[in-house]
Amino acid sequence: MKQCWEQVAGGVTAPRGFRAAAVRCGIRQAEGDDLALLVCDTQGAAAATFTTNRVAAAPVRWSRRTIRRGKVRAAVVNAGNANACTGARGLRDVEATAARAAEVLGLRPENFLVASTGIIGRYLPVEKLLEGLPRAASLLDPSIEAGDRFARAIMTTDTVVKQVALRCDLGRGSVTLGGATKGAGMIAPGMATTLSFLTTDAAIERPLLARLLRRAVAQTYNRISIDNHMSTNDTVLCLASGLADAPAVRDGSKAAERFEAALTELCRILAVKIVADGEGAKRLVRIEVVGAPTEAAAVAVGRAIADSPLCKCALHSGDPNWGRFVSAAGYACRRLDEARTKLYIGEVLAYAAGAPADAPISRLAEAMAGREVLLRLDLGLGKAAATVWTCDLSKEYVAINADYHT
Amino acid sequence: MKQCWEQVAGGVTAPRGFRAAAVRCGIRQAEGDDLALLVCDTQGAAAATFTTNRVAAAPVRWSRRTIRRGKVRAAVVNAGNANACTGARGLRDVEATAARAAEVLGLRPENFLVASTGIIGRYLPVEKLLEGLPRAASLLDPSIEAGDRFARAIMTTDTVVKQVALRCDLGRGSVTLGGATKGAGMIAPGMATTLSFLTTDAAIERPLLARLLRRAVAQTYNRISIDNHMSTNDTVLCLASGLADAPAVRDGSKAAERFEAALTELCRILAVKIVADGEGAKRLVRIEVVGAPTEAAAVAVGRAIADSPLCKCALHSGDPNWGRFVSAAGYACRRLDEARTKLYIGEVLAYAAGAPADAPISRLAEAMAGREVLLRLDLGLGKAAATVWTCDLSKEYVAINADYHT
Known part of the structure; x- marks a missing residue:
């Protein structure tokens, strides 16, 4: 297939219908923002893949359930603490996070995917996170700058911000895809953790999006390795707003093929950025x-x-x-x-x-x-x-x- | 089972019926001996296990065949070059080695197991090795010192000599087991390579020895890892002279149980020595x-x-x-x-x-x-x-x- 995409400016906020924000709430010791929000303005489609590690972090366990319920339209992400190996208390902390996010944004807890990265086996200082949420919500913005800030807040030992956006020509009309990811890194020190947030303004049904995302991840994220240690927190989320000026992407269509090619390329670019910025790596x-x-x-x-x-x-x-x-x-x-x-x-x-x-x-x-x-x-x-x-x-x-x- | 063994002095020459020698023939750049010989004075039993890597070095390919023919009673070992990934020329070099060793020692080529460790993908400077063989043969000696010298000559990046000997009480009579091994190391630089040479004066049939060795290796050598990179040259050889003052070890007997326990312990001690001396390791x-x-x-x-x-x-x-x-x-x-x-x-x-x-x-x-x-x-x-x-x-x-x- 002829290349049907081109790179454009921005990241998760490049497609229509997305707002992002980040603030510092003090979970991690290092400087900078450590709490990030990504919100889709519509109830479009959401799909996600998660770590297959049997030791899955509390946010992964929560998010698997919410993804199955099919109503996810926002993500709350923190760096500095992975909330993994934290038992029942870890799950309570995720529930409190989703509940507070729902309250602040006028949504329901099951609308939120929660993702964490950082040290394993320490309880999350959840009060700090809950305090940060209203501040983050007040900063939500569809600008490229807000997307940048989101991408920066989810970093741990990453040395460069990792985001990309593609415009994809579907034949009739075009859609935009955006994404931000973090590298397999350590924090203070934590576990190798890959989080990835993808957005698109394509109109697409959830089962098709889920299938295309699974295939794209298999070819890209699942084919990188920095240290062969599978994280407890790996999460790739894709949210579709449906707000592009293009007909819906239907299963089996030429448009679906093109969309899949662009989605795979988006994942490939982000996954390769992770490896290129591997801890201590120069090649x-x-x-x-x-x-x-x-x-x-x-x-x-x-x-x-x-x-x-x-x-x-x-x-x-x-x-x-x-x-x-x-x-x-x-x-x-x-x-x-x-x-x-x-x-x-x-x-x-x-x-x-x-x-x-x-x-x-x-x-x-x-x-x-x-x-x-x-x-x-x-x-x-x-x-x-x-x-x-x-x-x-x-x-x-x-x-x-x-x-x-x- | 009550412990039926005790540690005694020496290594491969501790059991009766074994002579060892080592010389420098100039294959490796680093100082010291790099060609070693181990000879059993009788045609007893021999068993061996080898790397399961599909890329097996020429000496491994040769030695697999000789072990199957059941007549092995000596080993020629060199450090400094693994003779791996060397195609037909590598095999010819092994054949020349065995032929010359046979000539010098009045044996047949199929009496020799050949083992190499060192850099991969370089042709063996076989002339140096052939020149060294008569000198090595002239030094063959049953002393503990000769065993020490053997154990030292097979080292690559090892920092300590690795050998041990056990006396095993079989109930009626006792036997001795000895062994020398080299660590998973690099040379100039080569591949992680484990070579191990075990000896015993027990009288034991080849099929039983082969089974007991396979089980012992599975529990010991195959349960260590320094860097999870399987060598092209791994070889564990066990030679039995049958010269101990003890009845033959029969399958299913109490003596066989005791012998297996001692053989496993011998392998365990040597395997753990490899890990303890892992490259750059301190724990x-x-x-x-x-x-x-x-x-x-x-x-x-x-x-x-x-x-x-x-x-x-x-x-x-x-x-x-x-x-x-x-x-x-x-x-x-x-x-x-x-x-x-x-x-x-x-x-x-x-x-x-x-x-x-x-x-x-x-x-x-x-x-x-x-x-x-x-x-x-x-x-x-x-x-x-x-x-x-x-x-x-x-x-x-x-x-x-x-x-x-x-």
């Missing part, structure tokens, strides 16, 4: 696995490389120690055949037919020297392919996650 | 998972903690950020129930009934401050249990594996 690594017997096998090989500290250390220093990548593929794919496997670093063939290719080490080193590195593995076994994104492992990662004490 | 971590629905589930939970860089960073700094351990259990065990899960750090209860226990953070920190740390997870789901050993992740690990360039 973004794109691992393309082709010639795989199945897509699952391709993903497994990509993940094995992405999750190997040995591979990540080589990627950090730009060391063309390609045996590490090949050996990771060897334990990830039971059907791997060395004789058919090829490894390219950038455009340079490093390994083929079970032995080193002829590339001089200087060319391989050059291919690993940039801010972005491409590894391409051709398994020679079939037609399936997948891309996985990761980053390098540095002393700074250890410093961020070890030297900082609870 | 040995024992993860006991109990109350699991199955042994596999217990191992999976232990491994998830052992393989999480986040958990390992907390273990490095002694930070009692226990949410990291619980959350890893949450993604490793699909049946995990937060309400039933308990986490102890040392003797201190950190988490129970889905929420923080009352332990003051200072007590938890104290339990994590030592050279050895115990994590104990009770899943409350069943009667299965498993122990996994790991170490912490430090900046030194990154330095060893990143700063050193190929």
Whole structure:
């Protein structure tokens, strides 16, 4: 399909019908806003995906229920405390948050998705959050600046704000999609946590939105890894206001195809931003696995490389120690055949037919020297392919996650 | 079973009927011996386990065949080059090695297991090795010192020699077991590689020895992790000379039970030594998972903690950020129930009934401050249990594996 989208200014407030706000309520020790609100002006459609960790944070447990009830139109997000491993008290704190948000905004508690990021296993200082809510509500605004502030407030150890907006041409009329996300980071220190908030002014039914979001997340958010530790708080929410000047997106239509392509691209851009800003990382690594017997096998090989500290250390220093990548593929794919496997670093063939290719080490080193590195593995076994994104492992990662004490 | 073994001096040459030697042949850049020989004076029994990585080094491919033929009675080992990802030339180099060793020692090529450790994807400087073999053969000796020298020659980034010997009381008569192993380390830099050479003077049939070794390895070597990157060269060889003053160990006998207990203990001691000397590590971590629905589930939970860089960073700094351990259990065990899960750090209860226990953070920190740390997870789901050993992740690990360039 021809590219049907273009990037436009802004983030979650770029589509019509969304307002955002952020304030500091003092939950996190670091400076800056730590409470954010996102509100959709209409009762459109909402869909979300959550962590599959059996240890799910209280806000995830609350939000799963509200998403099932189908009435979500706003999100309350805090940084500085993940409200995970907090038992019954954690759930009571989420309920109080939703109740107060409902009161302040004239909505119902089940209209609110709640998301938290930060340290695990500490009770949420909920009073601070409740105090902050009316202030946040009074600042709700549809401007790009308000969206910026939202995106900034959900950051933890992220070093850059992560947001994007796309205009998508549906054929007849166009829609806008926006999003903000936070990186897999630590706070004071907490857990690797990914939160993502997506918005669109498309008119779309909830089941279709849910299906398209699930597919987009599978191809993007679920194909990144910084440290292979699944969060207790992962949440990707997508809200649709239906306020665009375009006909509704119907299942099976050309417009649905285009919308899905744009939604996937939105998720891809945000997910890759997370990896590019991985804790202590200096390189973004794109691992393309082709010639795989199945897509699952391709993903497994990509993940094995992405999750190997040995591979990540080589990627950090730009060391063309390609045996590490090949050996990771060897334990990830039971059907791997060395004789058919090829490894390219950038455009340079490093390994083929079970032995080193002829590339001089200087060319391989050059291919690993940039801010972005491409590894391409051709398994020679079939037609399936997948891309996985990761980053390098540095002393700074250890410093961020070890030297900082609870 | 009452403990039937006691530790005695020495390593691979402690049992009767074994001679060892090591020389420097110049394969590795670092100083010291890099070619080692271990010979059994009789044609007793031999058994081995190998890496399950589909990318298996040439020596592993050779040795699998020789083990199947049932005539192995010696090992040629080199450090400095893993001879992995080296295709047909790699195999020819192994064949040449075995042929020369056979010539020098008056044996046949299929009597030799060959093992290599070091950098992957570089051709072995086989001439150096062939030159070193006669010198090594001339030094073969049954002394403890010769065993020491063997154990030292197989080291890569290991900082301490790893060997042990046990005397095992079989009821009627006793046997000795010895072993030397190398750590999961890098060389110049290579891959994490574990080689282990076990010896015994017990008289035992090959099928029984093979079964007991497989079980012992499953409980010990296969339950350690330093960086979750499976080597292309892993080899555990056990040679039995049959020269002890004790009746043969028969399947199903009390003696077999005792021998298995001692063999497992031998492997456990050596495997734990590997983890204790993990690259850059300062803590040995024992993860006991109990109350699991199955042994596999217990191992999976232990491994998830052992393989999480986040958990390992907390273990490095002694930070009692226990949410990291619980959350890893949450993604490793699909049946995990937060309400039933308990986490102890040392003797201190950190988490129970889905929420923080009352332990003051200072007590938890104290339990994590030592050279050895115990994590104990009770899943409350069943009667299965498993122990996994790991170490912490430090900046030194990154330095060893990143700063050193190929």
